Amino acid sequence: MAEPFLSIQHVRKSFxxxxxxxxxxxxxxxxxxxxxxxxxxxxKTTVLRMxxxxxxxxxxxxxxxxxxxxxxxxxxxxxxxVFQAYALFPNLTVAQNIAFGLKVAGxxxxxxxxxxxxxxxxxxxxxxxxxxxxxxxGGQQQRIALARAxxxxxxLLLLDEPxxxxxxxxxVSLREEIRSIQKKLGITTIFVTHDQEEALSISDRIAVMYGxxxxxxxxxxxxxxxxxxxxxxxxxxxxxxxxGTVTDAASGKVRVNTQxxxxxxxxxxxxxxxTLSLALRPEAISLGRQPGRDSxxxxxxxxxxxxxxxxxxxxxxxxxTVSLDTFNSPATPPPAVGEKAEISFSSGDMLVLx
Amino acid sequence: xxTGRFWAWVVFALGAAYFxxxxxxxxxFSMRMRRGTYSFDAYQIVLGDARFxxxxxYSVLAAIFTIIIGVLIVVPAAYWIRLRLPQLRPIVEFITxxxxxxxxxxxxxxxxxxxxxxxxxxxxxxxxxTDLLLVIGYAxxxxxxxxxxxxxxxxxxxxxxxxxxxxxxGAGWGTIITRVILPNVLIAVLSGAFLTFAIVIGEFTMASLxxxxxxxxxxxNIGANRAYEPAALAIIxxxxxxxxxxxxxxLSRFAPRSANRPN
Amino acid sequence: xxxxxxxxxxxxxxxxPPSEARALRLPTQWLGVAxxxxxxxxxxxLPTLYLMLGAFQxxxxxxxxxxxxxxxxxxxxxxxxxxxxxxxxxxxxxxxxGLAIAIAIVxxxxxxxxxxxxxxxxxxxxxxxxxxxxxxxxxxxxxxxLATVILNTVFGLNIYAxxxxxxxxxGLTLTYVYFQIPLMVVIIVPAIDGLKKEWGEAAATLGATxxxxxxxxxxxxxxxxxxxxxxxxxxxxxGAIATAYALTGSSLNIVPIxxxxxxxxxxxxxxxxxYAIAFGMIVITGLANVFYIWFRTRSERWLK
Numbered sequence: 001m002a003e004p005f006l007s008i009q010h011v012r013k014s015f016x017x018x019x020x021x022x023x024x025x026x027x028x029x030x031x032x033x034x035x036x037x038x039x040x041x042x043x044k045t046t047v048l049r050m051x052x053x054x055x056x057x058x059x060x061x062x063x064x065x066x067x068x069x070x071x072x073x074x075x076x077x078x079x080x081x082v083f084q085a086y087a088l089f090p091n092l093t094v095a096q097n098i099a100f101g102l103k104v105a106g107x108x109x110x111x112x113x114x115x116x117x118x119x120x121x122x123x124x125x126x127x128x129x130x131x132x133x134x135x136x137x138g139g140q141q142q143r144i145a146l147a148r149a150x151x152x153x154x155x156l157l158l159l160d161e162p163x164x165x166x167x168x169x170x171x172v173s174l175r176e177e178i179r180s181i182q183k184k185l186g187i188t189t190i191f192v193t194h195d196q197e198e199a200l201s202i203s204d205r206i207a208v209m210y211g212x213x214x215x216x217x218x219x220x221x222x223x224x225x226x227x228x229x230x231x232x233x234x235x236x237x238x239x240x241x242x243x244g245t246v247t248d249a250a251s252g253k254v255r256v257n258t259q260x261x262x263x264x265x266x267x268x269x270x271x272x273x274x275t276l277s278l279a280l281r282p283e284a285i286s287l288g289r290q291p292g293r294d295s296x297x298x299x300x301x302x303x304x305x306x307x308x309x310x311x312x313x314x315x316x317x318x319x320x321t322v323s324l325d326t327f328n329s330p331a332t333p334p335p336a337v338g339e340k341a342e343i344s345f346s347s348g349d350m351l352v353l354x
Numbered sequence: 355x356x357t358g359r360f361w362a363w364v365v366f367a368l369g370a371a372y373f374x375x376x377x378x379x380x381x382x383f384s385m386r387m388r389r390g391t392y393s394f395d396a397y398q399i400v401l402g403d404a405r406f407x408x409x410x411x412y413s414v415l416a417a418i419f420t421i422i423i424g425v426l427i428v429v430p431a432a433y434w435i436r437l438r439l440p441q442l443r444p445i446v447e448f449i450t451x452x453x454x455x456x457x458x459x460x461x462x463x464x465x466x467x468x469x470x471x472x473x474x475x476x477x478x479x480x481x482x483x484t485d486l487l488l489v490i491g492y493a494x495x496x497x498x499x500x501x502x503x504x505x506x507x508x509x510x511x512x513x514x515x516x517x518x519x520x521x522x523x524g525a526g527w528g529t530i531i532t533r534v535i536l537p538n539v540l541i542a543v544l545s546g547a548f549l550t551f552a553i554v555i556g557e558f559t560m561a562s563l564x565x566x567x568x569x570x571x572x573x574x575n576i577g578a579n580r581a582y583e584p585a586a587l588a589i590i591x592x593x594x595x596x597x598x599x600x601x602x603x604x605l606s607r608f609a610p611r612s613a614n615r616p617n
Numbered sequence: 618x619x620x621x622x623x624x625x626x627x628x629x630x631x632x633x634p635p636s637e638a639r640a641l642r643l644p645t646q647w648l649g650v651a652x653x654x655x656x657x658x659x660x661x662x663l664p665t666l667y668l669m670l671g672a673f674q675x676x677x678x679x680x681x682x683x684x685x686x687x688x689x690x691x692x693x694x695x696x697x698x699x700x701x702x703x704x705x706x707x708x709x710x711x712x713x714x715g716l717a718i719a720i721a722i723v724x725x726x727x728x729x730x731x732x733x734x735x736x737x738x739x740x741x742x743x744x745x746x747x748x749x750x751x752x753x754x755x756x757x758x759x760x761x762x763l764a765t766v767i768l769n770t771v772f773g774l775n776i777y778a779x780x781x782x783x784x785x786x787x788g789l790t791l792t793y794v795y796f797q798i799p800l801m802v803v804i805i806v807p808a809i810d811g812l813k814k815e816w817g818e819a820a821a822t823l824g825a826t827x828x829x830x831x832x833x834x835x836x837x838x839x840x841x842x843x844x845x846x847x848x849x850x851x852x853x854x855x856g857a858i859a860t861a862y863a864l865t866g867s868s869l870n871i872v873p874i875x876x877x878x879x880x881x882x883x884x885x886x887x888x889x890x891x892y893a894i895a896f897g898m899i900v901i902t903g904l905a906n907v908f909y910i911w912f913r914t915r916s917e918r919w920l921k
Contacts, residue, residue, distance in 0.1 A: 362725020
């Protein structure tokens with residue numbers, strides 16, 4: 001494994017008696033795109049601001065390319081940052097905004113102009129150089145902000161919820177654009193968001209944060225499919241939770257409501273009589289018996305939501321409800337509320353939450 | 355950061371000194387009337403002075419009429435402009451700013467020459483007419499403040515939607531204005547009113563040039579002839595201004611929040 | 618690209634009733650604004666125009682430039698000059714001091730109560746002008762004023778022996794500043810509040826020092842409101858008479874006092890010269906505003 005580009009080591013931050021970040025550590029590889037994902041107040045923005053230099057850690061250190069930058073001022077760190085509220089300078093044109101960092105660094109005007117034109121091309125707004133920020137839409141402003149942040153070729157790009165202020169469509173297109181620009185330039189990036197879909201779709205790795213700590217760090221696939229903690233499982237993606245009681249720990253038999261499922265090898269030392277929270281992703285469940293799915297439960301359809309290509313069905317099983325998605329098929333009518341139904345799944349997809 | 359805060363304190367302290375020393379000095383001076391000891395003699399003399407009572411009463415009355423005229427002129431105009439004639443807004447805003455640019459002495463000079471006893475509109479021919487002209491002049495001076503206050507009030511309540519809602523519910527114009535608009539802008543109108551009061555109560559130039567027995571010319575007269583009473587009057591005037599501004603602040607707490615505005 | 622924010626006006630324009638309905642409603646529509654316009658024309662615009670025309674007429678009502686030329690006599694020129702100097706000095710001092718205080722209370726990291734207390738006090742002090750203000754400064758810096766006496770007895774500094782006089786240029790300027798500073802504070806604090814914290818952070822991550830950030834962003838952003846307020850302060854001081862009159866009587870020859878004396882007693886022995894003086898005052902405050910509007914339209918490009 002190569003030496004990490006950015007290394008956040010046992011960083012802690014308190015404001016007065018209030019500790020917002022406790023012992024956070026993370027190594028980021030060069031060119032990697034890492035998301036900090038978590039609910040508001042989980043400390044993700046504070047960690048980002050410590051990397052940027054706006055907050056000083058109460059303990060721990062931050063190392064970039066082997067150099068300790070913990071006490072360096074923000075303007076000496078050579079990081080690029082994009083803010084939620086764009087933060088474009090209103091008195092400067094788009095081109096002047098992008099050139100800001102270059103001008104401050106003393107780059108000759110001709111070089112700066114060339115770089116600005118290059119940036120405008122990258123963000124696909126080549127004609128906008130002479131506009132003022134207020135003349136642009138939110139999505140355009142945020143792309144300018146991105147161009148401004150990367151124009152001085154920073155070693156590290158920090159994105160602080162850059163998509164939160166935008167509307168849904170722009171969000172999706174801009175996040176794809178951010179990712180492709182990031183890949184093209186190979187710039188190491190930290191992306192702070194509370195939106196799990198955003199984090200899952202563009203990250204190399206995700207650090208799910210809660211209560212000032214990293215609950216789990218892993219690839220989107222790992223985070224989603226193998227959540228390490230109950231919090232991660234609940235926060236990332238939709239989850240159906242069923243309460244179960246272990247009836248036979250040795251053979252992995254668990255009773256859910258009045259029915260029995262077999263979860264061989266997943267019980268991690270639970271004893272007979274223990275109650276467990278069992279979780280299933282909606283896409284891991286099918287309606288009716290399917291080949292290759294080894295377990296099933298029966299219940300009654302309680303709700304049907306027609307969403308177009310997908311039909312979301314809720315099935316009541318005893319006291320709990322399970323949500324699942326089936327594809328719309330023009331030939332067959334959707335299931336009706338009140339019908340008896342059987343759901344099937346692979347016991348291997350069942351998450352046992354501790 | 356540390357040095358920034360230090361300088362902020364220095365600036366604040368210097369400012370506080372500049373603003374408080376004259377107040378302290380004036381209080382001190384106003385209490386020096388009796389030799390060798392501090393007393394409220396100057397205040398007693400001033401407050402007991404029949405001319406003080408008369409001129410102060412006159413100015414209070416003038417202020418009240420000024421407020422009434424100001425409200426009658428500004429509220430309908432501001433309302434109509436918000437509702438139906440937004441294209442007039444720049445013109446009206448320009449006009450309301452004029453009194454900040456044209457000195458009061460120039461305006462009153464114009465009145466004296468235009469509305470003299472030989473003119474088609476001889477305001478100055480009678481005392482009542484002159485009183486009216488003074489009140490009109492005051493309303494002109496207060497125009498920028500009154501308009502701004504009312505317009506801000508109307509903006510926060512979104513008159514257009516309120517009016518349309520009232521119309522759909524079957525309200526006529528009279529009902530809309532008295533039951534919907536006025537109660538909602540009352541706070542703003544009152545703020546403008548107290549500001550007007552603060553401006554008008556001690557006004558000197560217009561009252562003096564129109565020869566009206568108002569509080570301003572009385573203050574000036576006392577200043578030219580007495581030693582300690584002016585200081586007492588200055589403190590009283592400061593207290594009145596303070597009172598007006600405090601009332602505006604208190605009122606602003608009751609002002610409707612812009613909750614019913616979509617953005 | 619379609620996400621252009623519409624101003625109130627364009628929205629109102631779009632939803633306004635069609636022209637047919639508008640024509641029908643015309644009388645009632647104008648009824649609402651009629652009192653305002655009649656009032657403004659009769660008591661603001663016509664009197665001012667009357668004086669401005671009078672400045673170009675002689676006693677017989679014929680056109681003449683004599684009154685304007687007569688403004689060049691030394692007393693009048695001196696009066697204009699000292700008025701301009703006092704207004705300029707008090708507005709600039711007031712503006713910079715007010716800006717410093719505003720920055721200190723908004724950005725200086727002072728406790729929150731200082732900010733609200735300062736704003737409340739500024740609201741009061743900006744309206745505390747006229748005769749009572751003169752009394753307060755006489756009680757402070759007059760020959761027997763508290764500050765004068767304390768400086769003399771405690772610090773051994775006799776300011777009057779050093780040429781200071783409350784009835785002078787500096788005396789009046791110092792007094793005017795008492796309402797100029799708070800006026801600046803009241804107007805400029807919202808502008809400083811409008812400076813977003815993220816701008817500073819964005820500039821910092823782009824490598825800018827605090828000084829560069831101020832030079833390239835903060836000052837250009839605040840500048841239009843600042844200049845506009847300076848002009849307002851200038852006009853405010855230029856037309857003020859009560860403070861000066863109560864403070865100095867007619868010993869300080871500023872334009873408003875000269876005009877006051879002229880209106881009361883025709884001291885210049887030419888009624889139309891009064892018109893010319895008033896005209897001159899309007900021209901000066903008007904020019905200041907024309908300059909401001911010109912400047913603003915220049916910087917308007919980035920202002921919404």
